[in-house]
Amino acid sequence: xxxxxxxxxxxxxxxxxxxxxxxxxxxxxxxxxxxxxxxxxxxxxxxxxxxxxxxxxxxxxxxxxxxxxxxxxxxxxxxxxxxxxxxxxxxxxxxxxxxxxxxxxxxxxxxxxxxxxxxxxxxxxxxxxxxxxxxxxxxxxxxxxxxxxxxxxxxxxxxxxxxxxxxxxxxxxxxxxxxxxxxxxxxxxxxxxxxxxxxxxxxxxxxxxxxxxxxxxxxxxxxxxxxxxxxxxxxxxxxxxxxxxxxxxxxxxxxxxxxxxxxxxxxxxxxxxxxxxxxxxxxxxxxxxxxxxxxxxxxxxxxxxxxxxxxxxxxxxxxxxxxxxxxxxxxxxxxxxxxxxxxxxxxxxxxxxxxxxxxxxxxxxxxxxxxxxxxxxxxxxxxxxxxx
Amino acid sequence: xxxxxxxxxxxxxxxxxxxxxxxxxxxxxxxxxxxxxxxxxxxxxxxxxxxxxxxxxxxxxxxxxxxxxxxxxxxxxxxxxxxxxxxxxxxxxxxxxxxxxxxxxxxxxxxxxxxxxxxxxxxxxxxxxxxxxxxxxxxxxxxxxxxxxxxxxxxxxxxxxxxxxxxxxxxxxxxxxxxxxxxxxxxxxxxxxxxxxxxxxxxxxxxxxxxxxxxxxxxxxxxxxxxxxxxxxxxxxxxxxxxxxxxxxxxxxxxxxxxxxxxxxxxxxxxxxxxxxxxxxxxxxxxxxxxxxxxxxxxxxxxxxxxxxxxxxxxxxxxxxxxxxxxxxxxxxxxxxxxxxxxxxxxxxxxxx
Numbered sequence: 001x002x003x004x005x006x007x008x009x010x011x012x013x014x015x016x017x018x019x020x021x022x023x024x025x026x027x028x029x030x031x032x033x034x035x036x037x038x039x040x041x042x043x044x045x046x047x048x049x050x051x052x053x054x055x056x057x058x059x060x061x062x063x064x065x066x067x068x069x070x071x072x073x074x075x076x077x078x079x080x081x082x083x084x085x086x087x088x089x090x091x092x093x094x095x096x097x098x099x100x101x102x103x104x105x106x107x108x109x110x111x112x113x114x115x116x117x118x119x120x121x122x123x124x125x126x127x128x129x130x131x132x133x134x135x136x137x138x139x140x141x142x143x144x145x146x147x148x149x150x151x152x153x154x155x156x157x158x159x160x161x162x163x164x165x166x167x168x169x170x171x172x173x174x175x176x177x178x179x180x181x182x183x184x185x186x187x188x189x190x191x192x193x194x195x196x197x198x199x200x201x202x203x204x205x206x207x208x209x210x211x212x213x214x215x216x217x218x219x220x221x222x223x224x225x226x227x228x229x230x231x232x233x234x235x236x237x238x239x240x241x242x243x244x245x246x247x248x249x250x251x252x253x254x255x256x257x258x259x260x261x262x263x264x265x266x267x268x269x270x271x272x273x274x275x276x277x278x279x280x281x282x283x284x285x286x287x288x289x290x291x292x293x294x295x296x297x298x299x300x301x302x303x304x305x306x307x308x309x310x311x312x313x314x315x316x317x318x319x320x321x322x323x324x325x326x327x328x329x330x331x332x333x334x335x336x337x338x339x340x341x342x343x344x345x346x347x348x349x350x351x352x353x354x355x356x357x358x359x360x361x362x363x364x365x366x367x368x369x370x371x372x373x374x375x376x377x378x379x380x381x382x383x384x385x386x387x388x
Numbered sequence: 389x390x391x392x393x394x395x396x397x398x399x400x401x402x403x404x405x406x407x408x409x410x411x412x413x414x415x416x417x418x419x420x421x422x423x424x425x426x427x428x429x430x431x432x433x434x435x436x437x438x439x440x441x442x443x444x445x446x447x448x449x450x451x452x453x454x455x456x457x458x459x460x461x462x463x464x465x466x467x468x469x470x471x472x473x474x475x476x477x478x479x480x481x482x483x484x485x486x487x488x489x490x491x492x493x494x495x496x497x498x499x500x501x502x503x504x505x506x507x508x509x510x511x512x513x514x515x516x517x518x519x520x521x522x523x524x525x526x527x528x529x530x531x532x533x534x535x536x537x538x539x540x541x542x543x544x545x546x547x548x549x550x551x552x553x554x555x556x557x558x559x560x561x562x563x564x565x566x567x568x569x570x571x572x573x574x575x576x577x578x579x580x581x582x583x584x585x586x587x588x589x590x591x592x593x594x595x596x597x598x599x600x601x602x603x604x605x606x607x608x609x610x611x612x613x614x615x616x617x618x619x620x621x622x623x624x625x626x627x628x629x630x631x632x633x634x635x636x637x638x639x640x641x642x643x644x645x646x647x648x649x650x651x652x653x654x655x656x657x658x659x660x661x662x663x664x665x666x667x668x669x670x671x672x673x674x675x676x677x678x679x680x681x682x683x684x685x686x687x688x689x690x691x692x693x694x695x696x697x698x699x700x701x702x703x704x705x706x707x708x709x710x711x712x713x714x715x716x717x718x719x720x721x722x723x724x725x726x727x728x729x730x731x732x733x734x735x736x737x738x739x740x741x
Contacts (some may be wrong), residue, residue, distance in 0.1 A: 008672040012526055015533030018495050020444040020515075020525040027446040034446075034570040037515070044514035045671040048637025054630035062391045070516060086516065090394060095467040096401035099454035102465075106447035106454075115447045119467050122509060123559040129444070129516060136504045144390040145542065162469070168398075168406050169426055169434065169476075171413040178398050189392040213469055216657050217564035217650045224652075255695065257654055282654035286695070289415045308556055309624045310599045312727060313563035315657050349593055350628070379656075 006042040028267050033130055034114045036080035040072060050208075051078075058133055060140040063193040066151030067136055083132045084114070088125035088152035089143060090160050090192075093181040094168050095120065104147040112139035115200035116369075124162030125152035127360065150189075156350075158191035163205035164212045166225075172284060173207030174225030174297040175325040181205050185330060190335075197340065198347040202305075208293065209281045215305065215316070220353045221336070222302040222316040225296035231283075232275035237290035238270045252283050298324045301335065304354035311355045319369075321376040335369065342368045346360050403464035404543050405478040406433045421541050422498035423483065435483055436474050439496035440507045440532070440539055443471040443674075444515070452494055460486040470507040470549075472500050503547055505538035505685075510552040511559045513571075519627055520554035520642040521571030522669050528552055530673040531569075534682055545692040545701075549649075550681070556622045563649035567681060567696040568660045571620040575639040576614050586610040589629035597624045599726070640669040642677050645685060646710075647660060647699035659701045663714070666720040680716075684730035687714050708740060 009021045015066060024041070027034035040051050056069025068086040075082035089105070104113035109128050112135040118127035126149075130141055137139050143149045161184050164170070166177030184203060185192070204215035207225040215222035243247050250269065253261045260276035261283060262270075270290075284291045302316035320360045323331055339353065342365070347356045366373060402410070409428035415643045416426045424436040447454075453473060457465040460482050466474045473496070475486060490496050502504040509533060511517065513524030531628065538544060551562035552569040562568040579590070594612055595603050602618035603625060611631070644667070648660030663684065667676045691713060692701035702710045711718045724732045 011672040012529045015529065016497065016536045017529055017532035018440065018442045018497075018598075019529060020442040021529075023442060023446045023449055025443050030448075041514055041523075045502055046525070048640065048669055048671070049635040050514045050520050052514075052516065053519045054626070070518070084516075091467075092401050094398050096398050097465055098401050098405075099457050099463040099468075100464070101396065101401065102454050103449055106450050110447050117445050117447065117450065119445055119450070119471065119473070119677040120443075121439065122511065124469070144393055144588060148393065148396050150391075150393045150395060164469070165466070167411040168402065168411075169413060169436070171415055171426065173411070173413075176411065180676050182395070182398055186394045189394055193392060211651045211657075214561065214564070214650040216652075217562035217648075255654060280652050280654050282695075288417075292414075305561075307558040307561045308563060309558075309622065309627075310597065312599075313558070313659055315564065315659065326552060340684050348596065350596065360448070 004039065004133065008045040009038065009042050024116065026147075028109070031115045033080040033084060034116055036072075036078040037084070037114065037116070037130065040074065040078045040081060043074070043077070045144055056085075058136055058350065060137050060151070063151060064195045065153065066193060067140075067153040068154060070130075081130065081309060084130040084134060085112075085133065086130065087128035087136075087356065088121060088123075088154055088160065089128060089145075090150050090152040090185065091120060091124055091126055091162070091246055093163055093178040093185070094165050095124075095131075096168070101147065101149075103145070105149065108142045108147060112142070112261050123152070125160050126315065135350070141351035146203050151193065153192045153200070155195040156197050157193070157195040157201075158188050158202055159202045160192065161185050161205065162241075163202040164207050166205075166207040170207055170280070171288065172210065172293060173205055174227050175205070175299050177205045177207045177222075177225065180223070180325060180329060181326065183327060185335075187333060191340075197201055197344050199350045200350055201340065201343075201353065203336075209279055209300075217241055217305050219305050219309075219316065222341070223332075224300045224302065226279050226298065226300050226322065228299045228322055229296040231272055231277060231294055232292040233270055233272060234290050234292075235269055238287065239268050239289050241290055246287070252286050256280075257282075297387060298322050301332070303339070304357065306352045306354050307356055311358065314354045316354075317373060318374075318377050319371065321374060338369055401464070403434075403476050404475065405432065407431065409434070413687065418502045421503055421504050423487075424501060432478070433480070434476055434478055436476050437483065437490060437498055437539055438468070438472050438474050438500050439494065439498050440500055441471055441473050441488045441496055443507075443510065444528070449494075456486070456489050456493060459489070465565050468507075470500070470509050472507050497536065499540040503542045503544045504540070505535055505544065505548050505550065508532060508538070508550045508552055509560045509562065509565075511554045513554040517554060519557060519623060519635075521556075521573050521623070521635065522642055523556050523671060524552055524554045526672055527642070527674050527677060530675075530678050531681055534678045535685060538685065544685075544689050545694050546697045548685070548688075548698065548729060556624065557627065563645070563659055564650045564657060565660055566646065566648065567684060568645040568648060569677065569681065570643050570645065571635070572643045572666065573623050573634050574666060575621055575634075575636060575642055576616050576619040577626065577632040577634045577637055580611060580613065580628060581633075582609040582611040585609075585629070585631040588631045593633070594625055594629045599624065637669070638703045641666050642674070643667075644677070644684070646681060647702050649699050653697075654695070655700050656699070662722050663716055664717065675694055684714055689735060704711065706738070706740065
């Protein structure tokens with residue numbers, strides 16, 4: 001039948017980059033719903049608009065979120081995606097898997113859903129893409145009962161925390177990001193599964209200021225590993241870099257944003273003024289064999305990152321310059337509960353914490369948090385005289 | 389049925405070499421694009437091969453990935469935050485054979501490390517979202533086909549992250565990427581469904597959803613009305629109210645932003661700034677979007693210094709030079725008029741002639 005042909009999508013099977021169309025077709029060999037998805041997508045490519053209806057609330061028993069309702073606006077044409085809902089499945093911290101665990105998920109999903117997945121959604125969850133309403137409960141029962149996986153966050157709740165690879169593989173990690181991420185996720189299960197608040201709250205954890213998890217742009221509370229004492233410099237390794245051709249002055253020393261480094265050309269020594277270092281990670285990234293973070297490690301706690309709607313895109317800013325991060329992370333959890341209480345009490349519907357702080361004023365927020373004002377919190381002090 | 393169990397403990401998923409040296413890593417090297425070597429304090433080494441995936445995977449593809457991980461990595465693997473898959477192993481002698489299977493059996497390219505272009509973080513688009521102004525996976529495929537060489541080799545002055553969102557919700561939070569591709573509407577909601585408004589929507593939520601206050605109550609029809617002069621077509625009203633559909637083939641398309649970064653490496657994090665306000669959708673391959681992005685990448689690669697991120701480079705050469713070098717027209721739309729706009733104007737006498 002000509003309706004089964006997908007000439008536009010077929011174009012996207014050409015070229016060197018692996019093709020998502022090939023994936024949908026492959027799932028379509030086994031599942032009618034994947035096939036209907038392909039055909040509906042081809043229609044979207046012709047019509048220039050989506051063919052998914054607005055929202056729809058679906059769920060599993062005991063939870064207020066974790067599944068996303070999705071209904072086709074053309075169920076007569078594509079009956080197998082009339083109801084095509086999504087699961088968000090909380091990933092193991094750091095996205096480490098055994099093949100055994102992944103195969104279990106595959107088997108369950110093939111049984112109950114379309115066989116299509118995302119590894120992963122942007123927040124971090126595994127996305128299981130497309131199941132009919134009647135399969136939601138049994139699929140969840142199998143995931144949690146047999147495979148040991150739970151749902152992630154959605155709606156006005158705590159979204160699934162995520163983190164960088166951290167101490168599992170990275171020498172720059174100043175905090176145990178995977179442990180912290182796992183700990184917070186387990187501690188706050190109720191907040192993840194039952195929407196309590198006016199809107200969503202996201203936590204993302206990076207082991208160092210390189211921020212490979214993009215926490216500063218993507219989370220209400222970015223947690224960024226750092227150190228309080230001096231960088232560690234291995235002068236023998238420095239000399240090795242210089243001897244093999246690194247122009248240390250122009251490529252490293254002169255690039256330091258606060259002029260904390262000096263090259264002693266005579267003694268062939270890289271000298272550091274530790275009180276000037278702002279921990280930008282540039283020299284470490286250029287000379288990983290020679291420069292390492294200090295030993296007095298912890299995290300900078302920030303607040304306020306978010307995507308554009310409604311009041312504009314935001315980057316997080318410094319709230320607590322340094323907090324020791326040791327299990328069970330009591331100080332951090334107390335701060336989180338305080339923030340959530342204040343935000344829940346004062347925030348409007350769909351008002352992110354950064355927008356609430358802007359509306360009520362940072363002074364009121366800091367007072368409510370019982371946090372002192374610190375120059376590290378600002379890029380510059382106020383410019384207006386509307387002081388009082 | 390079990391609830392509130394949370395995810396499996398990641399410690400049960402770690403390969404032996406990682407467990408043994410957890411928290412004991414000393415330094416790393418990039419052996420070649422996509423090949424990492426991390427060395428621990430005790431001299432142990434773990435090798436990582438990073439491969440690009442399309443993010444959307446059939447379960448059979450996941451099983452294929454598992455087959456490869458079973459054969460070479462004792463049944464362990466991980467994914468990255470940018471949809472890449474990583475194979476970790478302690479035995480260097482297996483690397484080339486593993487790489488060959490990744491390329492041939494999985495069809496995945498190896499790269500995305502160091503100053504390679506990494507994978508494009510993206511959203512659902514027409515595949516599964518109700519609010520998109522464009523498709524996501526299609527543009528990503530078209531872009532990565534064209535920029536493939538940058539993924540598999542280190543040809544850029546510094547790290548580059550391209551991210552894509554199919555609408556202003558920006559579910560991939562792409563507002564701080566070197567290049568952000570975002571779906572945009574360029575007309576107000578196509579209709580106001582008065583008949584269904586009062587059962588589908590809440591007035592206060594709908595009014596509050598509008599960043600420019602363009603929506604007013606219209607009690608005569610138990611509905612709302614939109615001041616089209618104030619509307620800037622963000623579509624947030626549709627997100628909260630199904631009676632205000634806004635997607636339209638004729639007026640939806642793509643905007644491109646540049647110069648964002650999230651890391652504090654050398655310079656502060658930055659939001660991305662508007663480069664190209666509108667390119668109409670042109671599925672299946674969006675050739676105009678691909679050539680616009682490729683142009684920006686090539687101009688950056690040719691002109692920036694080693695270690696200079698896109699945003700840092702633009703700040704050094706100044707924005708007028710960026711528009712000159714790329715040939716992108718500067719228009720009224722580029723000048724900010726939203727909250728905080730004044731601080732984005734050139735408040736100096738610094739002008740190049």
